[in-house]
Amino acid sequence: MAAKTVDAVLTGAVELARAAAEEAAARPSDVGEHLGTVVEEERVVSHRFAATAPGYRGWHWTVTVARVPRGRIATVSEVELLPGDDALLAASWVPWAERLRPGDLGAGDVLPFLPDDPRLIPGYTPSDDDEHGPAIEELALVRARVLGPQGRDEAAQRWHTGPHGPTSPVALASTSPCASCGFLIPLSGSLGQVFGVCANEWSPDDGKVVSLDHGCGAHSETDVEALPSLWPAPEVSAGLELIAPEEAAPEEPAPAETDVPAEPEAEVSEGEVPEEPVTEVSDGEAPADPAPEPDAPVTDEPDAALVNADAPETDVEALVTEPEREGGDPAEG
DSSP: OOOOOOOOOTTTHHHHHHHHHHHSSSSSSGGEEEEEEEETTTEEEEEEEEEOOOOOOTTEEEEEEEETTOOOEEEEEEEEEEEEETTTOOOOOOHHHHHHHTTTOOOTTTOOOTTTOEEEESSSSTTTTTTHHHHHHHHHOOOSSOOHHHHHHHHHHHHSTTTTTTTSSSHHHOSSSGGTTTTEEOSSSSGGTEEEEEETTTSSTSSSSSEOOOOOOOOOTTOOOOOOOOOOOOOOTTOOOOOOOOOOOOOOOOOOOOOOOOOOOOOTTTTTTOOOOOOOTTTOOOOOOOOOOOOOOOOOSSSSHTTTSSSSOHHHHHHHHHHHHHHHHHGOO
16 A cells, blocks of 8 residues: 655645634634644645633544645645544433433333333233133233243342342341231232231331341331339329219209399489489370479468578678677577
8 A cells, every 4th residue: 555645735734724723613712733734645634733622621623625636725625623532522322211220210201112121021922722812802801011030030139139128227227027027018929938018107118018037116016115214103002092083963053033123223412403214205106294293382481582582691600600799698698
């Protein structure tokens, strides 16, 4: 194979290649120093420039230039940003079905169908002379696939070495295994020899498959030791007999009094005229005539108020004390 000759026209087109790389980059400063050239074919040369953009350590710009036969002008064929030997690369792409792990499935997610799942085996194989085959398929009396030996062994190994097996911290701290617990529901089949389902709501394994040698603090037959108390125990004398208090008979309610109490008379102070009672009169009813006042007694003496109405006022104190001023009591004289 003949050695590739160096093309002077293409090798010297460094500035042309740099200008093409700066035009393709986000910023002209992302194109670094010239790293060299690579002869691709006859009249085809690639110029390499360092990539200085953040996050592109080990990458370089590759600008390929070429010329026509007997031509003296180089032209740019392509510009690429390629990784080097020590470039920081992303992980290789893996399909979603292959990168999914146990526990990643969420609400609404659906796994793809695996027709050749090694964990499953056919649940029913129809035969040519089976007259009940169509009825079984139409009524769905059997499952299309069931758990096979490989799937059963993998599940048993996963359950026994997981957080519900004998090596979990909860099981190591327990005093009794699940095999003697009354809340254990054994499984049927071969798995029932090693596993069961916990049905104790107080257990951290409630509703989960546990191994028979697993255990927790919610065992049905365990108890808590009585701890000493700082409070003194109550003393009860042996000679005293506690008698429950008798229930008192309910008291009968006293009969209600039917007599209407008399209304107390209103007190009237001296010089105050009592008010007359007001009688309510309904519409259309004439008011009753007031009771006549009793006639005043007839005497011969004139009314003092009428007699003294025109008389001048007399000083009573002056009349009483006047004899005393004249010399004593008049009865003594």
